[in-house]
Amino acid sequence: xxxxxxxxxxxxxxxxxxxxxxxxxxxxxxxxxxxxxxxxxxxxxxxxxxxxxxxxxxxxxxxxxxxxxxxxxxxxxxxxxxxxxxxxxxxxxxxxxxxxxxxxxxxxxxxxxxxxxxxxxxxxxxxxxxxxxxxxxxxxxxxxxxxxxxxxxxxxxxxxxxxxxxxxxxxxxxxxxxxxxxxxxxxxxxxxxxxxxxxxxxxxxxxxxxxxxxxxxxxxxxxxxxxxxxxxxxxxxxxxxxxxxxxxxxxxxxxxxxxxxxxxxxxxxxxxxxxxxxxxxxxxxxxxxxxxxxxxxxxxxxxxxxxxxxxxxxxxxxxxxxxxxxxxxxxxxxxxxxxxxxxxxx
Amino acid sequence: xxxxxxxxxxxxxxxxxxxxxxxxxxxxxxxxxxxxxxxxxxxxxxxxxxxxxxxxxxxxxxxxxxxxxxxxxxxxxxxxxxxxxxxxxxxxxxxxxxxxxxxxxxxxxxxxxxxxxxxxxxxxxxxxxxxxxxxxxxxxxxxxxxxxxxxxxxxxxxxxxxxxxxxxxxxxxxxxxxxxxxx
Ligand code: SF4
Ligand code: SF4
Numbered sequence: 384x385x386x387x388x389x390x391x392x393x394x395x396x397x398x399x400x401x402x403x404x405x406x407x408x409x410x411x412x413x414x415x416x417x418x419x420x421x422x423x424x425x426x427x428x429x430x431x432x433x434x435x436x437x438x439x440x441x442x443x444x445x446x447x448x449x450x451x452x453x454x455x456x457x458x459x460x461x462x463x464x465x466x467x468x469x470x471x472x473x474x475x476x477x478x479x480x481x482x483x484x485x486x487x488x489x490x491x492x493x494x495x496x497x498x499x500x501x502x503x504x505x506x507x508x509x510x511x512x513x514x515x516x517x518x519x520x521x522x523x524x525x526x527x528x529x530x531x532x533x534x535x536x537x538x539x540x541x542x543x544x545x546x547x548x549x550x551x552x553x554x555x556x557x558x559x560x561x562x563x564x565x566x567x568x569x570x571x572x573x574x575x576x577x578x579x580x581x582x583x584x585x586x587x588x589x590x591x592x593x594x595x596x597x598x599x600x601x602x603x604x605x606x607x608x609x610x611x612x613x614x615x616x617x618x619x620x621x622x623x624x625x626x627x628x629x630x631x632x633x634x635x636x637x638x639x640x641x642x643x644x645x646x647x648x649x650x651x652x653x654x655x656x657x658x659x660x661x662x663x664x665x666x667x668x669x670x671x672x673x674x675x676x677x678x679x680x681x682x683x684x685x686x687x688x689x690x691x692x693x694x695x696x697x698x699x700x701x702x703x704x705x706x707x708x709x710x711x712x713x714x715x716x717x718x719x720x721x722x723x724x725x726x727x728x729x
Numbered sequence: 730x731x732x733x734x735x736x737x738x739x740x741x742x743x744x745x746x747x748x749x750x751x752x753x754x755x756x757x758x759x760x761x762x763x764x765x766x767x768x769x770x771x772x773x774x775x776x777x778x779x780x781x782x783x784x785x786x787x788x789x790x791x792x793x794x795x796x797x798x799x800x801x802x803x804x805x806x807x808x809x810x811x812x813x814x815x816x817x818x819x820x821x822x823x824x825x826x827x828x829x830x831x832x833x834x835x836x837x838x839x840x841x842x843x844x845x846x847x848x849x850x851x852x853x854x855x856x857x858x859x860x861x862x863x864x865x866x867x868x869x870x871x872x873x874x875x876x877x878x879x880x881x882x883x884x885x886x887x888x889x890x891x892x893x894x895x896x897x898x899x900x901x902x903x904x905x906x907x908x909x910x911x912x
Contacts, residue, residue, distance in 0.1 A: 429795070452748060459751040464796040464895075471795065539748035541845045541898055562847070564898040565796075570748045580792045 393532065397552035397617045398590060399624045400604065401634040402525055403650040403709050405690075406611035409508070409523040411435055413603035413612075417527075420602045421589065426581030428474035429467055432588040433603045434504055435525040439512040439674060442524075443504040444470040444574050448638065451572025452535055457642025459535075462569035464578070472503030513669060517659070520669040522652040524678075527603065528575040528588035529636070529645030530554045536587070539570035544585075551616075552646065553592055558584040572641045600718040610711035615719040617646065622719035623708060624648075631705050632682070633689050639680040650709065651675055651683045653690055730912045731767040734887065736902040743816060744899040745845040759902035761889045768885065768912045775874040776912075778804055780887060782902075784867035788892030789831045798892040799832040800860070802869045803839065805886035806878040807907065814886045814907045817841040824886070825878055829858035829869045831892065836871070844899060883910045 417433040436442045444450070444465040452462035467473050475496035485492035500506075511521025530547075534554045537545040544560035545567055547553070556567070556576070563583035567576040576587045591601035595614075599605065604612035615622035617629075627634040627650065634648035652675075654668035675683045689705070697706040711717055738759040741750050764782040771777045780802050791797040805817065805826035818824035818841050828849070829836045836858035837849040855874040860867065879885065884907035890896040 426792075452752060459748055461752040466796045467794045535748070539746055539752075541744055541746045541749055542847075543745070543845060562849075562898070566746070566748055566752075566898070568795075570752070578795050580795060580797070583791070 394547055394549045394552045396550065397532070397646055398530070398595060399615065399617045399628070399646040399648065400527070400590075400601070401613040401624055401627045401648045401650065403611040403613075404522055404524065404652045405650060405709075406609040407435065407523040407525055408609050409435055409437070410608060411505070412606050412608055413525055416602040416606035417588075420591070422586070424579055424582065424586075426579035427577055427586055429471045430577035430579075430586065431504055432575070432577070432586075433525065433527045435523050436505065437508050437511060437521050438524045438678070439521065440507045440510060443472075443526075445472075445502060447574035448572075451574060451641070452539065452570030453572040453641040453643070455640050457640060459570075462572070464565050464568050465574065469502055472506065473498060473500060475500060475503070512674075518657050518669055520654070522670070524637075524649075525603070526573065526575070526637070527647060528554060528590070529573060529643065529647040530588075530590055532644035532646060533642065535570040535572060535641070535643055536567035536576050539566040540564075541566065548592075551590075551595070553590045553595075554587070555589060555592070556585050556587055558582075558586075561585050572638065572643070573645075595720060598720045604718065610714055610717060613708075613717045616721070619719060623716060626704070626708060631689060631693075633686045633705065635679050635682040635686055637678060639682070649679065650690065651679055651686055653687060653694070730769075730910065731765065732908075733763050734766050734904050734908060735763050736761055736887075736889065737905045739888070739899050739901045739903045740815065741899060743844065749899060753900060760891050760894050760896060761902035764887060764889060764902075766885075766887060766908065768910050770912050771872065771874070774876075774880060775872070776876060776879060778871040778873070778885075779868060780804075780871075780889070781866055781868040782889050783865060784862065784891060784893075785865055786893040787831065787862040787867060789862075791832050791892075796895075798890070798895050798897045799830050800862075800867055800892045801828065801830040801890040801897075802860075802867075803828045803888045804871060805839075805888070806876065807882050807884055807886075808878050810882070814884075815903065815905070816843050817847065819843045826886070827852060827856060827858060827871055827873065829860055829871065831860050879910065882907075884908065885910050 413433050434443045450463040454460050482492050482494050513519040544557045561584040576585050600614050604614050613623035615624045636645040654670035656664040657667045659665040693703045693705045697703045736759045741753045761782045767779040769777045805824045808823045812822040823842045825840045827836050828839050836852050838852045841847040857872045860869045888901045888903045890901045
């Protein structure tokens with residue numbers, strides 16, 4: 384049931400995003416910015432084109448890493464379609480009105496879902512792994528469609544309803560052609576296509592296509608208070624993507640072993656040290672390197688080495704182009720499009 | 730005419746896209762091994778078609794979850810001579826037909842020129858399809874007041890999807906070739 388996936392004809396240019404995991408606050412502003420802008424249909428109330436999950440953790444949908452349509456060597460395997468209750472988590476209905484109207488003299492009503500859920504997006508927030516206070520660790524992993532170079536979703540659609548835009552490589556669903564067969568949902572190993580059962584069509588991240596066409600960054604990137612998202616073309620040597628991915632090689636894809644060549648890249652988290660007797664910092668990382676390798680592959684080691692070396696340089700008061708860019712002192716440099724940058728503040 | 734039709738698993742190796750042929754390699758018997766087909770004339774130009782098949786677990790709606798697929802059945806007829814059935818026609822040799830789905834209020838007309846090309850259209854006036862389920866048997870009854878392709882070619886193809894088994898698109902049980910219609 385496994386066989387190598389077929390290559391895809393490539394657009395001349397590719398828009399891409401880099402996320403610096405050292406700066407993510409887990410605030411979900413990106414999630415809400417995206418959700419409010421694009422995903423207000425009742426049929427996808429369960430879906431998050433952008434989600435932020437705690438790692439180590441199960442992710443959203445639950446255990447997505449093993450339910451997609453690719454094996455650890457990039458071969459095609461039959462994937463699964465997550466269900467609402469145990470996979471994605473049912474959207475909850477809240478007692479907002481009753482809470483607002485409740486009177487503390489007569490007994491304050493607390494905000495709670497009407498359902499009795501046992502799973503949902505971000506269910507395992509901040510759980511992480513390790514033992515407090517010596518080895519406990521977690522970090523946040525914001526996720527969106529990777530607008531892959533070889534999209535499994537596109538490869539899976541028998542109707543040709545998914546395509547990669549020739550001008551910038553954004554991967555889109557043509558809902559007029561979509562018949563709701565969900566092979567794309569099954570096949571995407573990142574589980575970033577969502578089915579709308581009410582409209583019987585698939586939906587996914589559109590990389591804020593109408594915004595980027597006007598030189599405005601995607602909402603998730605633009606609203607991020609951590610200033611950790613960078614957006615631009617992969618082949619632009621003056622842009623942040625080329626610098627972080629190709630020049631400094633500190634931004635690497637999630638699960639490269641699936642073989643889809645994602646165009647969303649991550650600057651991996653530099654681990655804090657374990658704490659030893661007497662509260663002293665040890666020379667051992669709290670986040671096991673093997674765990675990071677299980678997410679980002681072998682490139683994570685060299686990327687962390689470069690990051691640490693450049694941090695040290697900066698600590699010594701020396702200049703570092705890399706640190707300057709990652710710190711985002713000048714937010715203008717986070718985004719670079721061909722059309723100017725309308726939203727940037729001076 | 731009334732006959733039991735042996736069905737085959739629609740071949741996935743020839744279906745479009747890189748995923749389905751690899752994730753669902755051709756193997757094993759069809760999930761619906763056979764179906765009872767009854768075709769009767771209904772007036773000078775019309776047809777009534779009954780299709781009945783074993784179905785242990787009916788699925789009538791898909792809106793309550795993300796991973797549900799509805800039971801469905803389709804009738805096909807070739808528009809021209811020498812039209813392949815198993816691939817739903819091909820370039821310039823179209824097939825047309827009617828698709829019943831358990832979760833739809835009305836059937837749709839389908840036109841295709843090969844796998845992956847199915848276009849859905851509102852069914853012509855008077856075309857109806859109703860499904861029932863009883864004691865492990867699904868029945869779909871189609872009423873088609875006027876179907877020139879069937880009247881001319883006198884050939885019918887059938888396809889059945891079992892929603893509970895997540896059959897959809899090219900994952901289906903079909904007749905191996907056109908069925909001559911003698912009614
Ligand atoms: S991440 Fe999934 S949905 Fe996005 S392009 Fe890649 S395969 Fe398609
Ligand atoms: S908005 Fe930025 S900091 Fe907040 S969760 Fe999203 S990526 Fe992280």
